[in-house]
Amino acid sequence: MQFLNKLDGEFDDLDVERALSIAAAVAIAIANALLFEEAESRKQQLETILEQDRDQQITTTSEPLHDPLAEIGRLAEQLEQTGPLNAEQAQIRQTIAQTAARLMEMVTGLGETAVTTPEPAPLYKPCDILDIVTQIVDEFQTEALEKRVALILTAEPDISAVQGNPAQLHQAISELIETAIQNSDADKRIEITILGNPNHVQIQIHNNGNEAKRVDAGFPEQRGESTAVNLTTAQSIAKAHGGRIWLETKNGSGSTLILRLPVNKPATS
16 A cells, blocks of 8 residues: 655654554454455365265265364464454354364264274273163153154163264264164054163164064165165274174064164274
């Protein structure tokens, strides 16, 4: 910015001070605009990646998403350090930061993250399976009541804690219970039983109706008939924790989805 002449005489110190203040304000505005543009561009790029890869395996998308998300968060924080923001700019900055945080939470919670990227040690901790299952049952009570399905939870005493990621275990068990509810007829019972020994914890979700075909969601279909519900995420989480999921059926006595988890997660190579 240049001041070429002054109508009423020479430039004095006050004029110079004013000019410097104006220049500083303009510089801050330009810096803010550039940072906003860069942050919005990175946000749009990330949203494009998520849209394109939505139907692909999480193993190909979760790892490269962390760095762009962290960069968006960093840029959003930098915006406040460049100078004062007006109300509109502050709202845009807050939206960018909140969107980045939500996306980071989604990526972190994806089941296959544990398969493709070794989790930092703090993410795996002793998990109270009874506490997790109790919380999930409470969350699904409304949906179960709407279908006139009773959720019955029982557990052996002194169930050992499982070393794992509590958010992922919550997601996997929720998927199994939700599958049982969705595929149950009205006026049925879904019995959720937690068993354990020093080596593993086992969660059994039993539908006491003859629902073998429909509960067998996401597993290889024995009778040549496909099902609508998919348990890929739950299976991936179980595998990442050294466990497994399988289905047991008995004609006339219903079906049981079983999730078995080791008490101590095996070390990964």
